[in-house]
Amino acid sequence: MKKSLGSKTLIYPTPVWVVGTYDKDGKPNAMTIAWGGICCSKPPCVAISLREATYTYGNIIERKAFTVNVPSEEHAVKADYFGMVSGRNEDKFAATGLTPVKSEIVDAPYINEFSLILECRVIQTIQIGLHTQFIGEIMDVKADESVLNEKGMPDIEQVKPIIFTPETRNYYKIGDCLGAAFSIGKNIK
Amino acid sequence: MKKSLGSKTLIYPTPVWVVGTYDKDGKPNAMTIAWGGICCSKPPCVAISLREATYTYGNIIERKAFTVNVPSEEHAVKADYFGMVSGRNEDKFAATGLTPVKSEIVDAPYINEFSLILECRVIQTIQIGLHTQFIGEIMDVKADESVLNEKGMPDIEQVKPIIFTPETRNYYKIGDCLGAAFSIGKNIK
Numbered sequence: 391m392k393k394s395l396g397s398k399t400l401i402y403p404t405p406v407w408v409v410g411t412y413d414k415d416g417k418p419n420a421m422t423i424a425w426g427g428i429c430c431s432k433p434p435c436v437a438i439s440l441r442e443a444t445y446t447y448g449n450i451i452e453r454k455a456f457t458v459n460v461p462s463e464e465h466a467v468k469a470d471y472f473g474m475v476s477g478r479n480e481d482k483f484a485a486t487g488l489t490p491v492k493s494e495i496v497d498a499p500y501i502n503e504f505s506l507i508l509e510c511r512v513i514q515t516i517q518i519g520l521h522t523q524f525i526g527e528i529m530d531v532k533a534d535e536s537v538l539n540e541k542g543m544p545d546i547e548q549v550k551p552i553i554f555t556p557e558t559r560n561y562y563k564i565g566d567c568l569g570a571a572f573s574i575g576k577n578i579k
Numbered sequence: 580m581k582k583s584l585g586s587k588t589l590i591y592p593t594p595v596w597v598v599g600t601y602d603k604d605g606k607p608n609a610m611t612i613a614w615g616g617i618c619c620s621k622p623p624c625v626a627i628s629l630r631e632a633t634y635t636y637g638n639i640i641e642r643k644a645f646t647v648n649v650p651s652e653e654h655a656v657k658a659d660y661f662g663m664v665s666g667r668n669e670d671k672f673a674a675t676g677l678t679p680v681k682s683e684i685v686d687a688p689y690i691n692e693f694s695l696i697l698e699c700r701v702i703q704t705i706q707i708g709l710h711t712q713f714i715g716e717i718m719d720v721k722a723d724e725s726v727l728n729e730k731g732m733p734d735i736e737q738v739k740p741i742i743f744t745p746e747t748r749n750y751y752k753i754g755d756c757l758g759a760a761f762s763i764g765k766n767i768k
Contacts, residue, residue, distance in 0.1 A: 427616025
């Protein structure tokens with residue numbers, strides 16, 4: 391029997407991603423989001439949603455660019471911090487000791503210590519409600535060589551990304567592999 | 580040292596969600612997606628991206644509604660099947676034995692056997708490129724009582740949602756809890 395829980399942003403899983411931007415003075419900022427996802431294959435695009443009140447929102451409007459940085463389990467505390475304070479009031483890179491690296495492709499910094507990062511330029515801005523959605527074309531993906539598998543692609547078991555649970559508000563690890571996509575369902579066909 | 584992997588839809592984690600729709604004749608369909616995410620808190624909205632070539636795309640254009648159904652680990656094979664065949668050619672509910680339930684709120688069916696479902700009406704349609712993004716206002720969230728925690732919210736460890744890894748194309752389970760959001764980062768402040 392299903393119970394109605396009302397109109398809310400309650401679904402699993404949601405990602406934990408850190409958005410990197412520069413402000414108008416060139417100060418790097420990092421903000422954690424869970425409202426986002428891949429939204430197009432060609433061109434490759436990722437969507438992130440931000441409240442207008444955030445410092446990152448103004449930075450993206452100004453610079454038309456952002457990075458998406460994937461924290462691993464070991465960065466959970468820093469990612470949580472990035473989601474709690476505003477870059478308007480604090481230098482979050484200084485506070486965490488993480489290193490902003492200026493992208494050579496887009497006008498935004500990425501986080502050197504995070505193993506998987508996307509460099510994006512804004513191609514659409516969608517007003518929805520409390521949140522505005524920025525659609526970023528993924529100009530390049532960069533990964534630490536230490537997390538690449540034998541085919542040169544990032545191994546999720548090495549990247550160790552974090553899952554966020556809305557409403558219950560916890561972080562989770564990735565678990566075991568369940569099987570190969572576009573494969574395990576073939577027997578039903 | 581970071582290696583450039585090129586312009587691609589490569590980020591972790593992405594969700595595995597099954598989109599439920601009716602076609603013009605009222606036949607229920609189910610399609611698995613990984614390109615999506617929450618995109619606004621007020622009104623609560625979820626974004627899903629589809630290629631125009633899919634049967635589900637036409638259904639959503641026609642009905643202006645869809646459900647998002649969260650498969651659990653035990654449904655991985657069926658979710659994989661839902662992503663491989665088109666409802667234009669097959670009756671996917673008949674093939675899997677899953678049960679479509681007509682939503683009383685939106686013009687779309689949800690999957691009775693999945694423990695967490697969202698009922699959505701389309702409020703914006705965004706042309707991006709190969710994919711079109713549908714922004715759905717979440718009119719209600721429903722969950723099986725068996726997956727609710729003591730506060731009446733779905734426990735991710737009971738829902739057991741699935742993670743998809745683009746490029747490496749595997750499914751993963753959820754792992755252990757890492758800590759409480761908006762809490763573990765407080766010491767940095």
